[in-house]
Amino acid sequence: MKPNGIILKLDSPDQPGIVSKIASYCALHSANLTEFSQFTDHKENKFFARLELDTSRMDVEDDDFINGFGTLGRALHANWHFRKRPYKMRAAVLVTKTDHCLNEIIWRTELGEMPLEITSIIGNREDCREIAEKHGIPFHYIEMDGELKAAGFEKIRDIIIEEKVELSVLARFMQILPDWFCQQFSGQIINIHHSFLPAFIGANPYRQAYERGVKLIGATCHYVTSDLDAGPIIEQEVRRVQHFHTPADLMRLGRDCERDALAKGIRYHVSDRTIIDRNRAIVFPD
Amino acid sequence: MKPNGIILKLDSPDQPGIVSKIASYCALHSANLTEFSQFTDHKENKFFARLELDTSRMDVEDDDFINGFGTLGRALHANWHFRKRPYKMRAAVLVTKTDHCLNEIIWRTELGEMPLEITSIIGNREDCREIAEKHGIPFHYIEMDGELKAAGFEKIRDIIIEEKVELSVLARFMQILPDWFCQQFSGQIINIHHSFLPAFIGANPYRQAYERGVKLIGATCHYVTSDLDAGPIIEQEVRRVQHFHTPADLMRLGRDCERDALAKGIRYHVSDRTIIDRNRAIVFPD
Amino acid sequence: MKPNGIILKLDSPDQPGIVSKIASYCALHSANLTEFSQFTDHKENKFFARLELDTSRMDVEDDDFINGFGTLGRALHANWHFRKRPYKMRAAVLVTKTDHCLNEIIWRTELGEMPLEITSIIGNREDCREIAEKHGIPFHYIEMDGELKAAGFEKIRDIIIEEKVELSVLARFMQILPDWFCQQFSGQIINIHHSFLPAFIGANPYRQAYERGVKLIGATCHYVTSDLDAGPIIEQEVRRVQHFHTPADLMRLGRDCERDALAKGIRYHVSDRTIIDRNRAIVFPD
Amino acid sequence: MKPNGIILKLDSPDQPGIVSKIASYCALHSANLTEFSQFTDHKENKFFARLELDTSRMDVEDDDFINGFGTLGRALHANWHFRKRPYKMRAAVLVTKTDHCLNEIIWRTELGEMPLEITSIIGNREDCREIAEKHGIPFHYIEMDGELKAAGFEKIRDIIIEEKVELSVLARFMQILPDWFCQQFSGQIINIHHSFLPAFIGANPYRQAYERGVKLIGATCHYVTSDLDAGPIIEQEVRRVQHFHTPADLMRLGRDCERDALAKGIRYHVSDRTIIDRNRAIVFPD
Structure with a gap:
């Protein structure tokens, strides 16, 4: 990752001259645009952008630049978000039994592939404790069976808040989240669903895929x-499958889909390459 | 295509020694196995196979060999089907307005990529008449709007029977087939659905995919x-899509999926590489 | 294709404020940026961009806007190119015997997938005359065997110039172009090579791929x-291949690669989505 | 993996009745063919096959069945190989600095995806010691710089022989193997090359790929x-790349190719799904 500078994400109603105004504000203070991704939704009349700025020759402090942008942002009726580099986004990974997604995230994080810091691994089973401890990451076992579920999610919320977690990753976490939890951390929870949504919604998608005789299986990060x-x-x-693949084979091939899709999804999110717009995600891939 | 010899497709209850029995019958008459694909469904206890036989050194006539197999086939409680090479499977292509799938099928047929002979193109619109005539294929316009629909399918049935059509291809044919038609030509009708089934069943799947914000779109040949x-x-x-793709872009990318999936599906069918087993297709790809 | 407006392609030395300056010039005259793609090569200190402009509310004529940009372009030491929409890029397609690439280009052009007008098809064999005539495109047969080759390329040059051709597509044209021809039409000739370059340079790449036992074959548009x-x-x-695929199978699968790669390459070029930079192409895909 | 039974790999000159003879031998002793993959190379007149046998109802002991096959094998002038299930193939993994391939192999092995037992990890650097020790696998550090290289390979040979290793995996092992070593363990060494061979042979292929401006990069397991x-x-x-990807990005994307290709290559080898034929590998994939 390029270590310094600032990332700006922004969305607003589309309007003439918007790129010029944003770029001019940057140029005014000698913030050099090193990457500029933009999307205009002509149907909905919306503008989305992501900018990477080299601030090494800027004539003001980063915070001063960021604060000063507010005047323009409000004039554009925009939502915007700045992030100063270098940074590591603090994340909690929620797991149950299987560890392939967890292993993938840890591996890519340790390799420095994405600016992520896993502050804790939370499990409603003990299965992933060992991998957590091997990598020196705190493991929280939280019982969630039956009546304990409601209290369990409150405990998770406390951990998230206490550890200043910005992203919760459901890495094959086999519990349905309560509404209040989804709403409190809206836009900060990423899940990997083990099917090619919207096909095979719900439980046991590989079994469903097998019964339907599909020729491709998939996974969806959302x-x-x-x-x-x-x-x-x-x-x-997606991965190609054939008639001789058993449900166990589909699970094996599906694991590869899940690892890939989740790793990319997290990468885009922690690199501020996603903007949520109603029920879709604008993604500026790298 | 290899020009001579015999193809045998077979399915039966699984049983010990079945490969040996089939191969021995072939060897007995010096029919040389040049390709042998087999699948055993251990869960359902079923056996499926496809054989290509070089008959150039066989000690009997092809028909004698084929007829003689019946004794073994019945002993195995099998369904089986022989085809003598060279052959061209006679097909009707049903269309409405768009011609990309039709064009793909004609092109691959003319190139000799698959043993197919398009005996007629049947349209409930006139749009594809020109391409049919350019390639010297008879075009049948059949009105199917409103009350004419029932009679229209009877006319199609008559054409299929009269022309000894073995395969009907729905190449973006925008009419729902009546039950009696599906049943009369069961296993002899191939459709291209313009979505990644079972996602987006029904009408306007590209619009549905756009609304859902998917990152991959697909097509299904079934x-x-x-x-x-x-x-x-x-x-x-499947093809990868991004947030900036409009429904028109999805249609464009989808056309490529449709052409690919339909061409492969037809290829497998006319090469006797498929066996229908309840609600799935065993496919021995080449 | 969006029908109106202007496309601007530009490359220049990288410099602070460049996006701001370009966007400001547009905003100054109420040219609305509907798509803005940019790439900064930090190693080479170069800037590349492609802009789509909605000019419907512009305060000057298109040509006035375009001419006025020159002052800024020169100040930036840039190369730039404007194109007014709607347009159709005039192209000649050069062929020898096989017609699959030609067929693909014609089909996509007729469908309106790309702003292309095929003004002529030039063959050093007669094989593709029929398809040209079916589609009402002039076919020029030019003998190029042996001593006729040099004169043949002069005739092709004459056709290109006379017909105001902007793009020459080598659609499996089996002749090596003379140096003077490559230089005269530099950046205006696109070829499809039937291998995954730089593997299997030169003649008969499918045979080479078969001998080498590769598991993927490919095609390269350049x-x-x-x-x-x-x-x-x-x-x-690329397409996946297996041990049982013969050289003839590789050619069949390779045709699909060639059609796809060439169609996309042409699409990017005629949409002004490519910028040649030394020995690579910057491509802003859609 | 299906736990019991026998796998038979065989190659021989092609000859009439060969499938019948092999299948009849199996049927004679009630060894049930559960999977039968076959390939006839008509050009070279060679026959290749892989059989999975359910031996639960066999009328003799496994070893008796295996020994008895010799008579037929010799009559067919075949090479053949039996393996009794369940088994774990003993493997040494050779590494230098990077651990992504090693990590992938360990992960899939621990998950039981393939019948592999990693008996030792051998490094000419200390970098991978930690991951070896975390997973309880012996790590052998062997100095190979300069004059120590020859002796180093002798030490590796000793480890391989002493530990009854059947497969050596070069998991980004950055040393060229001496001829004698390649010959002594012919067919028992698998390498992952970090390019799409035969493109970019030799050192630093990602740099080569970047300089050439390719749009796809790859990895080759051989x-x-x-x-x-x-x-x-x-x-x-392969993975798709674009102009904005730096050599570091290519390395990152290349790692994913390498992990995938190596994991599949090992899987096919340890499942006895490969047969080496001159300079190519027949692979019966699952």
């Missing part, structure tokens, strides 16, 4: 909303 | 049964 | 330079 | 012969 498996899609992956 | 869009899947294709 | 098969790559496609 | 990067290819993978 933001979590209170509407199960219907949140904005960030990334999808 | 056998037609009376249950809409739920017949055995032969082939599926 | 600009033609005088260095054989080494020009800037626009697009590449 | 058997090692004394001819550098020219051994039989088992599997290849």
Whole structure:
């Protein structure tokens, strides 16, 4: 990752001269645009952008630049978000039994592929404790069976808040989140669903795929909303399957889809490459 | 295509020694196995196979060999089917307005990529008449709007029977087939559905995909049964899409999926590489 | 294709404020930026951009706007190119025997997928005359065997100039172009090479791929330079192959790669989505 | 993996009745053919096959069945190989600095995806010691710089022999193997080359790919012969790249190719799904 500078994400009603205004504000203070991605939704009359700025020759402090942007942002009726580099986004990974997605995230994080810091791994089973401890990441076991579920999610909320977690990753976490949780952390929860949504919504999608005799299986990485498996899609992956693949084979091939799609989805999110717009995600890929 | 010899397709209850028995019958008459594909469904206890036989050194006539197999076939409680090479499977292509799938089929047929002879193109619109005539294929315009629909399908049936058509291809044919038609030509109708089934069943799947914000779109080639869009899947294709793709872009990218999936599906069918088993298709690809 | 407005392509040394300056010039005259793609090569200190402008509310005529940009362009030491929409890029397609690439280009052009007008098809064999005539496109047969080759390329040059051709597509044209021809039409000739370059340079790549036992074959669409098969790559496609595929199968699968890669490459070029930079092509895909 | 039974791999000159003879031998002793993959190379007149046998109802002991096959095998002038299930193939993994391929192999092995037992990890750097120790696998550090290289390979040979290793995996092992080593363990060494062979043979392929401006990068898993990067290819993978990807990005995307291709290559080898035939690998994929 390029270590310094600032990332700006912005969305607003579309309007003439908007690129010029944003770029001029940057140029005014010698913030050099090193990457500029933009999308105009002509049907909805909306403007979306992501900018990477080299601030090494800027004539003011980063915070001064960021604060000063507010005047323009308000004039544009925009939503905007700045992030100063270098940074690491603090994340909690929620798991149940299987560890392939967790392993993938840890591996890519340790390799420095994305600016992520896993502050804790939270499990409603003990299965992933060992991998957490091997990598020196705190593991929180939280019982969630039956009546304990409601209290469990409150405990998770406390951990998220206490550890200043910005992103919660559901890495094959086999519990349905309560509405209040989805709403409190809206836009901050990423799930990997083990099917090519919207096909095979709900439980046991590989079994469903096998019964249907599909020739491709997939996985979908999406933001979590209170509407199960219907949140904005960030990334999808598929693998080819044939008649001789058993449900166990589909699970094996599906694991590869899940790891790929989740890793990419997280990468885009922590690099501020996603903007949620109603029920879809604008993604500026790298 | 290899020009001579015999293709045998067979399915039966699984049983010990079945490969040996089939191969021995072939060897007995010096029919040389040049390709042998087999699948055993251990869960359902079923056996499926496809054989290509070089008959150039066989000690009997082809028909004698084929007839003689019946004794073994019955002993195995099998369904089986022989085809003598060279052959061209006679097909009717049903269309409405768009011609990209039709064009693809004609092109691959003319190139000799598959043993297919398009005996007629049947349209419930006149749009594809020109392309049919350019390639010297008879075009039948059949009105199917409103009350004419029932009679229209009877006319199509007559054409199919009269022309000894073995395969009907729905190449973006925008009419729902009546039950009696699906049943009369069961296993002989191939459709291209313009979505990645079972996602986006029904009308206007590209619009549905756009609204859902998916990151991959697809097409599904399947056998037609009376249950809409739920017949055995032969082939599926996907293309990556992004937030900036409009429904028109999805249609454009979808056309490429449709051409690919349909061409492969037809290829597998006319090469006797598919066996329908309940609601799935066993496909031995080449 | 969006029908109106202006496309601007530009490359220049990178410099602070460049986006701001370009966008401000547009905003100054109420040219609305509907699409803005940009790439900064930090290593080479170069800036590349492509802009789509909605000019419906512009305060001057298109040509006035375009001419006025020159002052800024020169100040930026830029190369730039404007194109007014709607337009159709005039193209000649050069062929020898096989017609699959030609067929693909004609089909996509007729469908309106890209702003292309095929003004002529030039063949050093007669094989493609029929398809040209079916589609009402003039066919020029030019003998190029042996001593006729040099004169043949002069005739092709004459056709290109006379017909105001902006793009020459080598659609499996089996003749090596002379240096003077490559230089005269530099950046205006696109070739499809039937291998995954830089593997299998030169003749008979499918045979080479078969002998090497590769598991993927490909095709490469690239600009033609005088260095054989080494020009800037626009697009590449691959297909999976297995041990049982014969050289004839590789040719069949390769045809699909070639059609895809060439169609995309042409699409990017005629949409002004490519910028040639030394030996590579910057491509802003859609 | 299906736990019991026998796998038979065989290659021989092609000859009439060969399938019948093999299947009859199995049927004679009630060994049930559960999977039968076959390939006839008509050009070279060779026959290749892989059989999975359910031996639960066999009328003799496994070893008796295996020994008895010799009579038929010799009559067919075949090479053949039996393996009794369940088994774990003993493997050494050779590494230098990077651990992504090693991590992938360990992860899939621990998950039980393939019948592999990693008996030791051998490094000419200390970098991978930690990951080895975390997973309880012995790590052998062997100095190979300069004059120590020859002795180093003798030490590796000793480890391989002493630990009864059947497969050596070069998981980004950055040393060229001596000829004697390649020959002694012919067909038992698998390498991952970080390019889409035969493109970019030799050192620093990602840099080469970047300089060439390719639009796809790849990785190749192949058997090692004394001819550098020219051994039989088992599997290849590609990823799409664009102009904005730096050499560091290509390395990141390349890592994903390498992990995929190597994992599949190993999987096919340890499942006895590969047969080496001169300079290519017959692969019966699952």
